[in-house]
Amino acid sequence: MDKIKPAFMPGGKLEKLQSVYDGMETFLFTPNATSHSGTHIHDGNDLKRTMITVVVALLPCLLFGMYNIGYQHYLAIGQGDASFWAMFVYGLVALLPCIVVSYAVGLGIEFIGAQIHHKEIQEGFLVSGILIPLIVPINTPLWMVAVATAFAVIFAKEVFGGTGMNIFNVALVTRAFLFFAYPSRMSGDTAFVKTDTAFGLGDGTVSDAFTGATPLGQIATHVGDTLQLNNVVGEPIGTYDAFMGLIAGSPGETSMIAILLGAALLLVTGIASWRIMCSVFIGGLAMGALVHAFATPTYAASMLDPLSQLCYGGFAFAAVFMATDPVTGARTHIGQYIYGFLIGVFAILIRVYNGGYPEGAMLAVLLMNAFAPLIDHCVVSFNIKRRLRRVAAK
Amino acid sequence: MATIRLKKGYDLNLKGRIVDPSIAEAMKSELFAIVPDDFVGLTPRMDVREGDRVMAGEPLYHDKSYEQIQVVSPVSGVVKEVRRGTRRHIDAIIIERDDISDKLRHDTNGDIKEVLLTSGLWAMLRQRPYDIVPSPEVAPRDIFVTCFDSAPLAPKLSVVLGDDKQYLAKGVEVLKTLTDGDVYLGFRPGEEIEVPGAIVNTFKGPHPAGNVGVQLANVKPVNKGEVVWTLDVITLARIGRLFATGVMSHETVVAVTGECIGQPRYVHATMGCQISSLLDRMDASNTRIISGNALTGFRVEPDGFLRAPYRHVTVIPEMSKPDEFMGWASLCPSRFSIYRTFTSWLLGKKEVSMDARIKGGERAIVRTDEYDDMLPMDIYAEFLIKAIITFDIDKMEQLGIYEVAPEDFALAEYACTSKLELQRIVREGLDRLRSEMS
Numbered sequence: 001m002d003k004i005k006p007a008f009m010p011g012g013k014l015e016k017l018q019s020v021y022d023g024m025e026t027f028l029f030t031p032n033a034t035s036h037s038g039t040h041i042h043d044g045n046d047l048k049r050t051m052i053t054v055v056v057a058l059l060p061c062l063l064f065g066m067y068n069i070g071y072q073h074y075l076a077i078g079q080g081d082a083s084f085w086a087m088f089v090y091g092l093v094a095l096l097p098c099i100v101v102s103y104a105v106g107l108g109i110e111f112i113g114a115q116i117h118h119k120e121i122q123e124g125f126l127v128s129g130i131l132i133p134l135i136v137p138i139n140t141p142l143w144m145v146a147v148a149t150a151f152a153v154i155f156a157k158e159v160f161g162g163t164g165m166n167i168f169n170v171a172l173v174t175r176a177f178l179f180f181a182y183p184s185r186m187s188g189d190t191a192f193v194k195t196d197t198a199f200g201l202g203d204g205t206v207s208d209a210f211t212g213a214t215p216l217g218q219i220a221t222h223v224g225d226t227l228q229l230n231n232v233v234g235e236p237i238g239t240y241d242a243f244m245g246l247i248a249g250s251p252g253e254t255s256m257i258a259i260l261l262g263a264a265l266l267l268v269t270g271i272a273s274w275r276i277m278c279s280v281f282i283g284g285l286a287m288g289a290l291v292h293a294f295a296t297p298t299y300a301a302s303m304l305d306p307l308s309q310l311c312y313g314g315f316a317f318a319a320v321f322m323a324t325d326p327v328t329g330a331r332t333h334i335g336q337y338i339y340g341f342l343i344g345v346f347a348i349l350i351r352v353y354n355g356g357y358p359e360g361a362m363l364a365v366l367l368m369n370a371f372a373p374l375i376d377h378c379v380v381s382f383n384i385k386r387r388l389r390r391v392a393a394k
Numbered sequence: 395m396a397t398i399r400l401k402k403g404y405d406l407n408l409k410g411r412i413v414d415p416s417i418a419e420a421m422k423s424e425l426f427a428i429v430p431d432d433f434v435g436l437t438p439r440m441d442v443r444e445g446d447r448v449m450a451g452e453p454l455y456h457d458k459s460y461e462q463i464q465v466v467s468p469v470s471g472v473v474k475e476v477r478r479g480t481r482r483h484i485d486a487i488i489i490e491r492d493d494i495s496d497k498l499r500h501d502t503n504g505d506i507k508e509v510l511l512t513s514g515l516w517a518m519l520r521q522r523p524y525d526i527v528p529s530p531e532v533a534p535r536d537i538f539v540t541c542f543d544s545a546p547l548a549p550k551l552s553v554v555l556g557d558d559k560q561y562l563a564k565g566v567e568v569l570k571t572l573t574d575g576d577v578y579l580g581f582r583p584g585e586e587i588e589v590p591g592a593i594v595n596t597f598k599g600p601h602p603a604g605n606v607g608v609q610l611a612n613v614k615p616v617n618k619g620e621v622v623w624t625l626d627v628i629t630l631a632r633i634g635r636l637f638a639t640g641v642m643s644h645e646t647v648v649a650v651t652g653e654c655i656g657q658p659r660y661v662h663a664t665m666g667c668q669i670s671s672l673l674d675r676m677d678a679s680n681t682r683i684i685s686g687n688a689l690t691g692f693r694v695e696p697d698g699f700l701r702a703p704y705r706h707v708t709v710i711p712e713m714s715k716p717d718e719f720m721g722w723a724s725l726c727p728s729r730f731s732i733y734r735t736f737t738s739w740l741l742g743k744k745e746v747s748m749d750a751r752i753k754g755g756e757r758a759i760v761r762t763d764e765y766d767d768m769l770p771m772d773i774y775a776e777f778l779i780k781a782i783i784t785f786d787i788d789k790m791e792q793l794g795i796y797e798v799a800p801e802d803f804a805l806a807e808y809a810c811t812s813k814l815e816l817q818r819i820v821r822e823g824l825d826r827l828r829s830e831m832s
Contacts, residue, residue, distance in 0.1 A: 026755060030721030034712055034750040038817040039807045040688045041406075041546075041710065044731040044738070046754025048722035050761060050811055053735045120755050164758025164812070269734045273762060331762045331776065380774055384792040387772075391617040 019114040023121035047163075051123040053269050057262035058130050058321065064258040065251030066091030069138055070202070072193045072248055076212070076232050077204030086202075094198040095251055098133040101142045105149040106132075113158045124163030124170070124327075125153065131171035131321065134252025135314065135362075136178060137191035144185065148177040168369045169328045175362055187220075187358060189213050192248045193232055209234040214248045216313045216351065220358040222300035242311035253317040256310075263320040272324035275333060276340040280319035283344020284310050291352045301352040315347055318361035328369040332379040339375055343368045397583060398612050400599030402770040404732055404805060406546040408688065409745045410652040410708070412659060415553050417647055420661040423671035425699075426469045427486040428454055432702035433465055433517045435526025435828075438484050446473045451498030451513065451642050454487050460530055466514030468644035468665040470496050486699065489666075502637045506571055513642045515633055518702070520624045522607065522616045524824045525799035534623040536575035536614060539592075541627040542582045544604030545687035545804075547708055549649030551627050552585060553660055554705050556647065559587065561634030562627070566592045568637050569630070572623075579627070580609035599770065607802045611771040616797050626703065648672055648700065652688075652709035653747055654681045665704045670696045672707055682750045684708040689804035690817070714749040721753065732809060757812040765816070768806040771797065775806060779816060782823035787830065795827065 025031075027048075035042060070087030073094075074080055106125045114121045132149055152173040157166040179186045193212040197203050213221070215229045215237070231237045232248055241247055245255020253259075266272035288306030295302040301309075310316055323329060323343050330339035343364045350360025357363060430438045437458035442448060448471065453464040471491040479485045500509050510516045511530060521528035528534065542551055552559075566589050569577050576593050579586075583596040595613055597603040606624040616622050628646070636642050644665045650672050651658045661672055669683055673696065684691035685701040688708050692701050700707070715721075721729065727737045730746040738746070765775035773794040781789035800817040807816040 028720060030715070030718035030751070030753055031755065032713060032716055033752050034682070035752055036693075038815045039804055040682060040684050040691065040693065040708075040750050041408075041748040041808060042752045042754070042813065043733070043809050043811075044721075044724075044729045044753050045733045045735055045811050046722060046813065047757045047760060047811055048754065049731075049735050052722065122757060124760075162758070164760045271735065271761070326762045327760055329762075332774065333763075336762075376777075380777055380793070383772070383774055387617070387792065387794060390615065391619070 017115070019119065019121055020111055023111070023114070026120070047123050050271055051126040053271055054127045054266065054321075055130055057265040057271075058127075058134065058252070060258035060261040061134055061252040061255065061317070062095075062130065064245060064255045065134060066095050068246060068254055069094050069194060069251060071246055072232055073195065073202050074204075076193055076195050076206050076210050077202065078207040078233075079204055080233075090198055090202045091251075093201060094138060094194050095133055097142055098136070098138075098140070098145055099130065101145050102132040102149050103129040105146045106153050109150060109153045109158065110162075113162065117162075119162070122163035124157070124166075128153075128170040128174075131252075132174050135171060135175050135250050135317070137186060137250055138194045139191050140178065140182075140185060144178060144182055145174075148174045148181070151177050164327055166327060167373075168366055169322055169325050172322055172362055172366050172369075176366060179362070187217055189217075192217075192250065207233055212248060214313070214358070215242065216301070216358040219300045219304070220355060223297075225297050227300055227303045239305075239308040239311050242308065250314065250317075253314040256316055259316045259320050266320065266324065272320070273326070273329070273336050275336040276324050276329055276343075277319055279337045279340030280323050280344040280347075281310060283341035284315055284319070284348055285344070286341075287345040287348035291348060299352050299355075309348055309351070313351065313359045314361040315351075318347065318365050319344070322361070322365045323368070328372065330372045330375045330379075332376050335372070335375040335379045339368055339372055342371070395586070395594045395596065396613075397596045397598060398609075400597060400603045400608065400612065400770040402767055403600040403602055404768065404809070405544070405600040406688075406732075406748075406808070407743055407745050408546045408653065408708075408710075409747050410547060410655055410658050410710075411745070412547075412549070412649055412651055414659065415550065417553070417556075417660040417662055420648070420663040420667065421671040423664070423667035424491055425474065425488055425668050426467075426471070426491060426664065426666040427488045427668075427699035428465060428468070428666055429486050429699065429701050430455070430465070430484050433527050434520075435524065436463060436465070436517065438465070440476065440484070440487075442473045442487075444473050444476055447471070447492075448473060448489065449496045449498045450644060451500075453512070453514070454489075455484075457527075462508070462511040462530055463516055463527060464512055464514055465517045466498075466642070470494055488699075497641050499640045500636065500642070502640050506568055506637075509636070510568075510633065513636055515629065515636060515642060518625065518629045518632075520606075520799075522610065522622045522624060522799070523796035524828050525607075525801075526824075526828070528621070528623050532621045534573045534575065535616075535620045537569050537573050537577045537623045537625070538606050538610045538613070539577065539579045539625055539627055539630050540604055540606040540609055541579050541587075542585065542597075542604045543626075543687075543706075544601040545689055545706075546601070547649070547651040547658075547706075548604070548687055549647070549651075549660065549705055551705075554628055554647040554649075555631055558628075558631035558635060558643075561631045561638055562587065562589050563591070563634065564638050565630040565632075565634030566590070568633050569623075578609070578613060580604075580606070580613075602768075602802060602805055603770070605799075605802055607797065607799045608770055611773075611797050615772070615794075618791055618796055620796075628703070628705065646704045648705055648707055650707045650709075652684075652707075654709040654711060663700065663704075665700065665702075667700050669694050669698050669700060669707065672700065673709070680712045682710050682712045684710070688748070689808060690801045711747070711749040713751055714747065715751075733811075752813055754811070754813050756814060759812050759814070761811050764809050764811060765803070765806040768809050769802060771802070773797065775803070779803075779814075779819060782819055785823070785826065787827065790823065790827065795823065800824070 069091035
C-alpha cells in the first residue's frame with residue numbers, strides 16, 4: 001500500500017481517488033496515527049467496528065432470508081420437498097444481485113461525496129447497504145433498487161452532511177421511496193415470492209393454488225368474520241409459522257428467531273439501545289392489546305392477538321434494526337423510552353386502521369425519526385429547568 | 395460526613411502499577427523549568443531576564459491583569475533561558491540550579507491573600523467556572539479539595555503527602571478566611587482524615603470520582619454567577635506548611651509509572667525537574683513520556699520537564715503494533731476495549747497494555763451514551779459538547795458549561811468511538827466563552 005501511496009496524494013496521478021485510497025488503507029490497516037493532543041490513549045473501538053458488528057448481527061436474518069426465498073419459490077412451484085441446499089442456493093443467487101446493486105450504488109455515491117469534500121470515507125453505508133436488500137420485496141427490479149438507494153443516500157444523508165448527520169434512517173427512506181414511487185410493485189401477489197428462475201435455477205411451473213400475498217397483505221384484503229391466514233399454496237398458517245419465519249415477506253423480516261439472534265448480539269455488545277428496543281415491543285404489545293380488545297371485521301388486522309402482531313410483518317425487524325439506529329433515534333434515556341414506545345404504538349395503529357398500508361412499522365419509524373429531536377429537546381429542557389431552579393432556590 | 399456513590403465512569407487498569415509504596419531518591423536534576431501553560435488563565439509578564447539569579451520562591455513572572463498573582467521559581471539558581479515559541483509565546487522558563495539553595499521567606503502574619511499571591515501558591519488554585527487560576531477580586535462561594543487521584547496509574551495522594559499531613563488543619567484554617575462558605579474535602583472511603591473546620595465527604599466509584607469537579611457537582615454544583623475554588627490535598631498541605639513555617643515547599647513525590655518503566659516507583663523530586671532525572675536509563679525510542687496521567691497529562695521529551703501538578707509521570711509505548719492488519723475486525727481478546735464489541739471483556743478486568751495510537755478516524759457522533767456514561771454529573775454531556783462546537787452561548791450556559799473542566803471529559807475522550815478531541819473542544823469553548831463574557 002505504501003508503494004502506491006504517492007500516486008494518490010495531492011499532485012499525484014490519481015489524486016482524484018485519494019478518498020478511495022484512504023478508505024482502502026484504513027480498511028486494511030489500523031491507522032498508525034498517534035494522539036497529539038488530549039488523551040494519550042484511546043479505546044480500541046471505532047466506527048468501523050461498530051458498524052461491522054451491526055452487519056454481523058444482520059447475518060442470521062440475511063442467511064435465513066436467502067433460505068426462505070428458495071423455500072417459498074420451491075413451495076410455489078410445487079416442489080416443497082427440494083433439498084435445503086437447493087433452496088438456499090436459489091435464494092442466494094436471487095438476493096445477491098440486489099445486495100451488489102445496493103452496495104455499488106450507495107458506496108459509489110459515498111466515495112464521490114467524500115472525494116468532493118476531501119473527507120475520509122465514512123462507514124455508515126456498510127449497514128444501510130445490507131439493510132436495503134433485506135427490506136425490499138425480492139421481486140423489485142434492480143433498477144428500482146438502484147434509483148431508490150441513490151435517492152436515499154443523496155437526499156436523506158449526503159445533503160445533511162453524511163454519516164451521523166442524517167435525520168431519517170437511510171434504509172427506510174429507500175423503502176419508503178419504493179413504496180410511494182412504485183406502489184404496484186411493492187405489494188400484492190407478485191412482489192414477495194420469486195416464482196421465475198434465478199440464473200437458470202429453480203425451473204418449474206407455478207402451482208394452481210399459488211397466492212403470493214404476505215400475511216399482512218391477506219389481512220388488508222380480508223372480508224369476513226373469521227381470519228385465516230394461508231401460505232403461498234393456500235395451506236393455513238399461524239403465529240408459530242410467523243415466529244419461525246417460513247412465510248412470504250421481505251427477505252429479512254420474516255423470521256423472529258433470526259431477528260432475535262441479531263438482537264441478542266446488538267444488546268450484548270451494547271450497540272443498540274435496550275431502552276428503545278424494549279419499549280418498541282412494549283408499545284406494540286400495548287397497542288396490539290388495545291386494538292384486539294375492540295376487534296372488528298371492518299379492520300381485519302385487529303383480529304390478530306397482540307403477540308401475533310409482533311411476529312407478522314416487519315415489526316420485529318424494525319424494532320431491532322431500524323428504531324435503534326442511534327443517529328436518527330432519540331439520544332436521551334427518557335427520550336428513548338418515549339421514542340420507542342410511540343414507534344410500537346404507531347406501527348400497530350397504522351397497520352390496523354389504515355387500509356392503504358398493510359405494514360405500519362416503516363412509516364412509524366420514519367415518523368418518529370422526525371420527532372426524535374423534539375423529544376430530546378423536551379427532555380434536555382427539563383434538565384435545564386432543574387439547573388435554573390437551583391439558581392432560583394438560593 | 396456523607397458517602398456519595400458514583401456509578402458512571404471507568405477504571406482503566408493499565409500495566410505499570412506501583413506495587414512498593416517506598417519512596418526512592420531521584421537523580422539530581424541540574425535544570426528546572428516552569429511552563430506558563432500550566433497556569434491556565436494567566437498572561438505572563440516576565441519579572442526576570444536570562445542571566446538573573448533567583449532564590450527559590452522568588453517570582454519569575456506575574457499576570458498581566460492581576461499583577462499580584464505571581465509564579466515563582468522552584469529552586470535557587472540562574473535563569474538560563476526564557477524559551478519562546480510562535481508569536482513570542484513563552485514556552486518555558488528554565489533555571490539552572492546552584493548550590494546556595496536559599497529560599498524566600500514570607501512574613502505570614504501579613505494579609506493572608508497577599509502571602510498566597512506572592513508565594514506562588516495562588517497560581518496552583520483553580521476556579522470554576524472556566525477552570526483557571528482564580529481572580530483575587532472575587533471571594534469564592536465554597537472551596538473544594540480533592541484528596542485522591544483516581545486517574546489510571548495515579549499516585550496515592552497519601553504517599554505523596556507523607557508527613558505534610560500535619561499541615562492540613564492549618565491549610566483549612568487559612569482557606570476558611572478566604573470564603574464565607576465552607577471548605578469541602580473529598581476522600582476515598584476508608585482513607586478519610588478528619589480535619590477541623592472542613593466538611594468531609596467520601597466518594598465511592600470509578601474514575602473520574604477523584605476529579606474535584608465531579609465531587610463538586612455531586613455535593614453542591616456551581617451555578618451561573620457563582621465562583622468556586624478547587625485544589626488538591628497536596629496544595630492544601632503546601633498552604634498549611636507555608637503559613638506554619640513561612641517557607642513555600644517545592645518538594646514533591648512523583649509516581650513514575652507505566653508499561654515502559656522497568657520498576658514503577660515513587661521518587662522524591664522538586665517541581666519542574668528534568669524528566670530524565672526521574673527515569674532510570676531506558677530506551678526512549680517508540681515510547682511516549684507523559685508528565686501526568688495518560689488521560690490528561692502532557693507529552694514531554696526525556697530532556698523535558700515535570701509539569702503541573704508535579705506528581706505523576708507515565709511512560710507508555712508510542713506504537714506497539716504498527717500497520718496492524720484489519721484491526722477493526724480483530725477477535726483477539728488482547729485488543730482492549732471497554733465496549734463488548736471486542737472480545738477483551740471475556741478476560742475480565744486484567745491489566746492491559748495500551749499505546750498512543752488513536753485506533754480509528756474522526757467521525758461525527760454516532761453512538762449514544764458514550765459521554766454520559768463517563769461523566770458522573772447531572773449534565774447531558776453530548777448535548778453540551780454539541781453546544782460548544784456550535785458555540786451557542788445560551789445553550790452552553792443552560793447545559794452546565796460553568797460546572798465542567800476539560801479533565802472531566804478526558805475519560806469520555808478515551809471512550810469516544812468517533813475519536814473527537816473533547817478536552818480540546820471544552821478548553822477552547824471555555825476560553826472563548828470567557829473572552830466573550832469579559
